[in-house]
Amino acid sequence: MVKKFACVALALGVLTTLVACVSTSTSDSANGVDTVLVEGFGAEYQDLFEEQIAKPFTEETGIQVKYSAGGSGAEQYAAIRAANGDPGFDLAVMTSLELYQGSRDEMLTPVTPQQVPNMARLPQKLLNNTYGVGAIQDIQQVVLMYNRTAFPQPPTSWGVQWDPEYRSGALIFNPANILGVYALLNAAELDGGGIDDIDPGFARTVELAKYALATPTRSAEAVPFMAKETATAFPYLDGRAAIYSKTNNYDFTVPREGTYASLGSLGIPVGATHKDSAYKLIDYWLSEEVQQRWALAYNVGPAITGLQFSPDFAAKHITTPEALEEIKIADAATVVKNRTEWSRQWAEAVR
Incomplete structure (x- = not known):
């Protein structure tokens, strides 16, 4: 019982x-x-x-x-x-x-x-x-965040990150963060490449990695470098860029080559x-x-x-139809298909 x-x-x-x-x-x-x-x-x-x-x-x-x-x-x-x-x-x-x-x-x-x-x-x-x-x-749009002391006038090209005067303060974002993907595309386009020919972007990454300040994964990792003013110019999204431009000696711009949304x-x-x-x-x-x-x-x-x-x-x-029409939107199928391999290549490039 x-x-x-x-x-x-x-x-x-x-x-x-x-x-x-x-x-x-x-x-x-x-x-x-x-x-x-x-x-x-x-x-x-x-x-x-x-x-x-x-x-x-x-x-x-x-x-x-x-x-x-x-x-x-x-x-x-x-x-x-x-x-x-x-x-x-x-x-x-x-x-x-x-x-x-x-x-x-x-x-x-x-x-x-x-x-x-x-x-x-x-x-x-x-x-x-x-x-x-x-x-x-x-x-949001990918912008170029820059140190106001280093650049009294806004830089006009993504290529400034490779300038010997500024490259030691560059930040190279990991493609695990979507910001890193768009940074790769912008870099590739400087030398005639693009989403279907990313190799020029990796070639530039290899070169910049020799001198860069850091290789962050998350956007927040850039904040200490802004607080210490050691970063010179780096890609960022305009939402956070606007926040930190109000509290640090940094501002942001869209270079003449255009950018991605x-x-x-x-x-x-x-x-x-x-x-x-x-x-x-x-x-x-x-x-x-x-x-x-x-x-x-x-x-x-x-x-x-x-x-x-x-x-x-x-x-x-991006607030007007004209600005929306002008900004680039990366093909999602291509990014999703290649992102894992791009991350692997990125790790090889910056090691």
């Missing part, structure tokens, strides 16, 4: 454990609380998201937003793929490269104007880079629990008022056109 009761108790204990393991998101839904779980970038991005997006969205809709800071866009997508489309969050902040992968792998949910009416506001050039499985919420993107995993809430959050983010507010807070270009910005802001960021 004791043995029988023990077995019953064990079974009840297992049942209790299983019930306790049900996610908090399911519990929220059962309690009638609409929720959306967002996985995105950390540091200042999380702070801005909470203040500029999550808090006012909840006030307007009643939907609770729970944000977790993850890694890069590539790392967010790796989590989605590893979980076979059910990573435990409803919306991922990534880049358009991950949207391409999600479309190819069928790991992201379709996003169209039917579910997200404000998608209709996106210019066709941006819509083409959503691959039907996400939205683009902002546009990095498209901030939102994707919903196919196994997401709160898809309707995720759609609503995307639609909110793409509204005119929020687009303007987010662009000014994060120092980036908006995903929709027709908004008004000051001349100083517009001069530094």
Whole structure:
């Protein structure tokens, strides 16, 4: 009899454990609380998201937003793929490269104007880079960050990084960071190469690595060099560049050769629990008022056109149809196909 009761108790204990393991998101839904779980970038991005997006969205809709800071866009997508489309969050902040992968792998949910009416506001050039499985919420561009003391006037070419007077303060970003990919493309184009002929970019990387100050992986790793003013000129994204130009002796510019865009993107995993809430959050983010507010807070270009910005802001960021038309967007299929090999070649070049 004791043995029988023990077995019953064990079974009840297992049942209790299983019930306790049900996610908090399911519990929220059962309690009638609409929720959306967002996985995105950390540091200042999380702070801005909470203040500029999550808090006012909840006030307007009643939907609770729970944000977790993850890694890069590539790392967010790796989590989605590893979980076979059910990573435990409803919306991922990534880049358009991950949207391409999600479309190819069928790991992201379709996003169209039917579910997200404000998608209709996106210019066709941006819509083409959503691959039907996400939205683009902002546009960054790769800029040349420079030390104001070393350059009383803004440098006019990406090639200044190889100038003997400045190369000892150069930073060579790892292609594991998308910034490193675009830096390689810009370097290749200086000598007639490009996305389909990257070798000139690696040749320049080998040369610069002999003198460079550091080879960072994450954008934040550049900050100490700016604080000490040892960096001279290096590629950066305009969002962070604008932040640190206000607190350090640095400014940023787009050289005459032009540059590449990095498209901030939102994707919903196919196994997401709160898809309707995720759609609503995307639609909110793409509204005119929020687009303007987010662009000014994060120092980036908006995903929709027709908004008004000051001349100083517009001069530094992609805010007009003309600027969007001019900026280059790297072919996602080519980047995704070659990125692992480019990272291997980069490691050989800088060792």
